Amino acid sequence: MSSLFPALVSGSTARRPALRFGDRSLTYAELAASAGALAARLDGRERVAVWATPSLETAVGVVAALLAGVPAVPLNPKSGEGELGHILGDSAPSLVLAEPGVELPSPVSDLERVDVQVGAAGQETPALPGTEPDDPAAPALVVYTSGTTGPPKGAVIPRRAIASTLDALADAWQWTGDDVLVHGLPLFHVHGLILGILGPLRRGAAVRHLGRFSAEGVTRELGTGATMLFGVPTMYHRLAEALVEDTELAKALGGARLLVSGSAALPVHDHERITAATGRRVVERYGMTETLMNTSVRVDGEPRPGTVGVPLPGVDVRLVEEDGTTIASYDADGTPTGTYDGETVGEIQVRGPNLFTEYLNRPDATAAAFTEDGWFRTGDMAVVDPDGAVRIVGRKATDLIKSGGYKIGAGEIENALLEHPAVREAAVTGEPDEDLGERIVAWIVPADPDAPPAAEELADHVARRLAPHKRPRTVRFLTSLPRNDMGKILKRALPDAVAKAPKHD
Missing domain, CATH: 3.30.300.30 (ANL, C-terminal domain)
Structure with a gap:
C-alpha cells in the first residue's frame, strides 16, 4: 500500500508546520529527518514499546516505527507495575522508545532504552521514510484495551485500518491539509494517537497538542489559527461550564471549523449549552480500539445532538438482537433498512477494513469477538433513528x-x-x-x-x-x-x- 504519510516525502510540504507541543515544534521536513533517522535504527525489530508521554518524542517515535514497519506498543505512563508487566510480557517488545530524561518505572526500565532525538531546527530536506511495508494487513500498532473484564488484551491494528479510518473521516469531516487541530488527549490510545496525531499527519495538516487540557489553552490555540478541536465529553462539559462567563472562549469556539467529541456520549444538555453560546455544534463519532472509527455525524449533514451519525464510507454496520436476528442495517448507499424507529435496541456489529486483525496471543478471545459470518461484536447497544442516525444507549454488559x-x-x-x-x-x-x-x-x-x-x-x-x-x-x-x-x-x-x-x- 502507499505511504501512511505522503507529506513526509513531498517537497511541497517540507516547510509546513507538522507538530507542536508547547513551545516546541517540527516542520514536515524536520519530522521526516528525525523519524527517518530513528526508523533506520529500528529496522529488523519485531516489536517496540513507546513510553507515551504527551510530547514530540512520542509522536516522532510512533511515526518512526510506522516508517520502519515495526509494530509499536504505546504504554500508558499512568499504568501500575502489574498492568505494565502484563503488557510487556504479552507483547514482548525488544526495546522502549522514550523521551530523554524521563524516568521509566519497573518493569519498563528493564528493557533496552532508546531515547528519541528530535532533529535540529532548520532541517529542510526530508529524509527517506524507512521501509514501510506494502502489505495493508501488516501490523502497525498493538493497542491494549482497558481490561475491564480481565487483563488488558492487545488489539493488533493493521496499516489498512489506520489508512481507511483516517481517509473516511477526511470525507465525513472535509478534513484537509489546511486544517490545524488542537487537542490535549493522551497518546496511548486510538483517539489521542491515531486520530489526534496520525490523522493530521496523513492529511499534511498540523496538530497543536496542549499538553494538559484547559479552557485557556483552547482559547489561545483556536484564537490563533487552529481550525479543529478534538476532546472527550469531560472536556466539553468543562468548556460548557466555562462558557457561562468566558466570552473569549465563546468567540474562539465559535470561530472553529469543527468541534469533535468522542470516546463516550456527550450529553445533549452540553451540546445545547455549547451551541447556544458559540453558534457551533459539536460533532460526535463512534469507534473503539478494535474497530477504530465506525460512524460519524457528517459536517455537511443535519445537526443531530445525541447521535453518532451514520456509517463511515467502507464500514458496514448492523443492529442485532440476542438471538442473532438483524434488527437494522444499511444498504450500499447508506440507506437504513429493517426496524429504525428510534426505540428498538440491538447490539452494534461491524465489519470493514477498519477492524483489528486479532488479539495478540489470544486466538480464543479473537474467535469469540466475531460472529460466524465475520461481524465484530462491539458490545455496544443502540437504536437507529428514523433518519438513519445511530444513537448509542449503552454497553451490553x-x-x-x-x-x-x-x-x-x-x-x-x-x-x-x-x-x-x-x-x-x-x-x-x-x-x-x-x-x-x-x-x-x-x-x-x-x-x-x-x-x-x-x-x-x-x-x-x-x-x-x-x-x-x-x-x-x-x-x-x-x-x-x-x-x-x-x-x-x-x-x-x-x-x-x-x-x-x-x-x-
Whole structure:
C-alpha cells in the first residue's frame, strides 16, 4: 500500500508546520529527518514499546516505527507495575522508545532504552521514510484495551485500518491539509494517537497538542489559527461550564471549523449549552480500539445532538438482537433498512477494513469477538433513528437494563437526568429486583451538594421526559463519579462508593 504519510516525502510540504507541543515544534521536513533517522535504527525489530508521554518524542517515535514497519506498543505512563508487566510480557517488545530524561518505572526500565532525538531546527530536506511495508494487513500498532473484564488484551491494528479510518473521516469531516487541530488527549490510545496525531499527519495538516487540557489553552490555540478541536465529553462539559462567563472562549469556539467529541456520549444538555453560546455544534463519532472509527455525524449533514451519525464510507454496520436476528442495517448507499424507529435496541456489529486483525496471543478471545459470518461484536447497544442516525444507549454488559419486560438503555436516562438543573453528573445502572427483574438505579452528583434534589423529583422528571417505565427506582448521591483517563464513567466501581453515599429510595 502507499505511504501512511505522503507529506513526509513531498517537497511541497517540507516547510509546513507538522507538530507542536508547547513551545516546541517540527516542520514536515524536520519530522521526516528525525523519524527517518530513528526508523533506520529500528529496522529488523519485531516489536517496540513507546513510553507515551504527551510530547514530540512520542509522536516522532510512533511515526518512526510506522516508517520502519515495526509494530509499536504505546504504554500508558499512568499504568501500575502489574498492568505494565502484563503488557510487556504479552507483547514482548525488544526495546522502549522514550523521551530523554524521563524516568521509566519497573518493569519498563528493564528493557533496552532508546531515547528519541528530535532533529535540529532548520532541517529542510526530508529524509527517506524507512521501509514501510506494502502489505495493508501488516501490523502497525498493538493497542491494549482497558481490561475491564480481565487483563488488558492487545488489539493488533493493521496499516489498512489506520489508512481507511483516517481517509473516511477526511470525507465525513472535509478534513484537509489546511486544517490545524488542537487537542490535549493522551497518546496511548486510538483517539489521542491515531486520530489526534496520525490523522493530521496523513492529511499534511498540523496538530497543536496542549499538553494538559484547559479552557485557556483552547482559547489561545483556536484564537490563533487552529481550525479543529478534538476532546472527550469531560472536556466539553468543562468548556460548557466555562462558557457561562468566558466570552473569549465563546468567540474562539465559535470561530472553529469543527468541534469533535468522542470516546463516550456527550450529553445533549452540553451540546445545547455549547451551541447556544458559540453558534457551533459539536460533532460526535463512534469507534473503539478494535474497530477504530465506525460512524460519524457528517459536517455537511443535519445537526443531530445525541447521535453518532451514520456509517463511515467502507464500514458496514448492523443492529442485532440476542438471538442473532438483524434488527437494522444499511444498504450500499447508506440507506437504513429493517426496524429504525428510534426505540428498538440491538447490539452494534461491524465489519470493514477498519477492524483489528486479532488479539495478540489470544486466538480464543479473537474467535469469540466475531460472529460466524465475520461481524465484530462491539458490545455496544443502540437504536437507529428514523433518519438513519445511530444513537448509542449503552454497553451490553452494563447499560442494557431489562426491567418489567422492557429493554432500556441507560444512556437515554442519563441524558434526561442531566437536563435537570440540580444535576451536575449522572450515571445509570441496573440492580436485581424480584418484581421487575432489574430496577433502574441513578447515581447523581448534585449541582449543590448541600441541597440535592429529591429522589422522587428526579424520577418524575425522567418519567415526563421519556416514559414512566424508565424512571429510576433508586437514587444514590455521590460527590463524584469514578472515571478513567478518557473521562468514561467506571460503572463497575460505583458500588464501591455506596457506603459513602446516602441512599434515597
